[in-house]
Amino acid sequence: MRRELICVVQHRLHDKRMGDEVMNIPRLGVGLQFNPSLMDWFPFLDQSLDALEILFDGMMAPLDGPGLMLPTMVQTMDEVVARFPLVGHSNYGGDFGFDELASTPAVRRHVPLARAFGVPWVSNHCFYSDDSWCDVWSSPLQFTQAEVDRLAVRARALQDAYGVPLAHENAAYYRTCPGSDMPEEDFLARLVEQAGTWLHLDLHNLYANAQNHGAAGYSITRFLDTIPLDRIACIHMAGGRWLDNQYHDLHDTPVVEPVWDLLDDVLSRAHPGAVILEYETESLHHHDGVLDIPRSIDAILADLERARSAWDKAYGPGNRQTTRAEAA
Numbered sequence: 001m002r003r004e005l006i007c008v009v010q011h012r013l014h015d016k017r018m019g020d021e022v023m024n025i026p027r028l029g030v031g032l033q034f035n036p037s038l039m040d041w042f043p044f045l046d047q048s049l050d051a052l053e054i055l056f057d058g059m060m061a062p063l064d065g066p067g068l069m070l071p072t073m074v075q076t077m078d079e080v081v082a083r084f085p086l087v088g089h090s091n092y093g094g095d096f097g098f099d100e101l102a103s104t105p106a107v108r109r110h111v112p113l114a115r116a117f118g119v120p121w122v123s124n125h126c127f128y129s130d131d132s133w134c135d136v137w138s139s140p141l142q143f144t145q146a147e148v149d150r151l152a153v154r155a156r157a158l159q160d161a162y163g164v165p166l167a168h169e170n171a172a173y174y175r176t177c178p179g180s181d182m183p184e185e186d187f188l189a190r191l192v193e194q195a196g197t198w199l200h201l202d203l204h205n206l207y208a209n210a211q212n213h214g215a216a217g218y219s220i221t222r223f224l225d226t227i228p229l230d231r232i233a234c235i236h237m238a239g240g241r242w243l244d245n246q247y248h249d250l251h252d253t254p255v256v257e258p259v260w261d262l263l264d265d266v267l268s269r270a271h272p273g274a275v276i277l278e279y280e281t282e283s284l285h286h287h288d289g290v291l292d293i294p295r296s297i298d299a300i301l302a303d304l305e306r307a308r309s310a311w312d313k314a315y316g317p318g319n320r321q322t323t324r325a326e327a328a
């Protein structure tokens with residue numbers, strides 16, 4: 001790891017202490033997910049972002065080899081560390097799988113990466129996964145009290161290992177896990193209460209589930225009225241599409257309109273640390289067409305501006321990382 005990166009990391013770790021006093025969420029503002037699939041064409045480094053969400057899965061060294069981070073990612077991370085406040089995210093940590101926690105990618109790679117980059121929180125999907133990584137999409141948790149009890153123990157232990165808040169992201173799923181006997185929102189509320197952990201609220205996942213499970217009683221209103229809104233560490237915004245009579249969380253469109261309405265609602269009732277926009281393709285679908293790269297970039301920038309406006313409307317001007325810096 002280069003000297004510049006080490007200096008930044010040491011600076012960020014300087015005042016970090018273990019214990020409840022660090023379990024709070026800094027209010028950063030609006031940012032992007034730093035998705036490796038966008039890095040070749042989206043000008044991340046030219047943006048003024050309040051936060052950049054880094055994906056540990058895409059930068060970690062393999063479990064069966066030495067090292068913490070892929071050598072090919074070192075220079076890139078040097079640049080983003082110097083440019084943006086970072087927050088941590090993963091999809092394949094194995095947080096909620098059945099492997100021994102100490103053997104998971106979360107403990108063996110994500111925890112040291114989170115400490116190295118000094119992220120203020122880490123989030124992960126509410127999926128089952130193991131070290132094969134092959135079955136994570138889409139393997140929603142079984143919503144039962146027995147799983148609340150089992151997973152709360154893992155979640156608390158993992159959060160202790162991170163030393164910063166661990167937030168569980170509500171998943172988009174196609175079928176409810178067999179054996180579930182309570183609504184997702186009740187499950188999540190009980191989980192964070194028992195574990196002392198946090199939530200990562202993906203508003204597009206909520207929307208997708210309402211499309212796919214609305215007839216079965218899935219209710220966004222009930223979801224938001226049930227989860228502890230004061231435990232929301234971060235919000236995800238994204239888009240998706242209908243394919244073969246199923247609504248998919250593809251992240252291949254601009255943020256869809258109903259999700260903007262949800263953002264205004266949640267920001268009026270909660271105060272998360274960041275709103276992060278997610279995209280996963282170089283050619284966004286929009287109005288039944290496919291955008292070229294320049295227009296995809298424009299669409300992302302327009303979404304960013306709209307999200308900033310929503311944040312500023314909720315919390316007032318000068319309340320984001322970048323606008324605070326400008327004011328200072």
Ligand SMILES: [Fe+2]
Nearest residue numbers: 169202236278
């Ligand atoms: Fe998400």
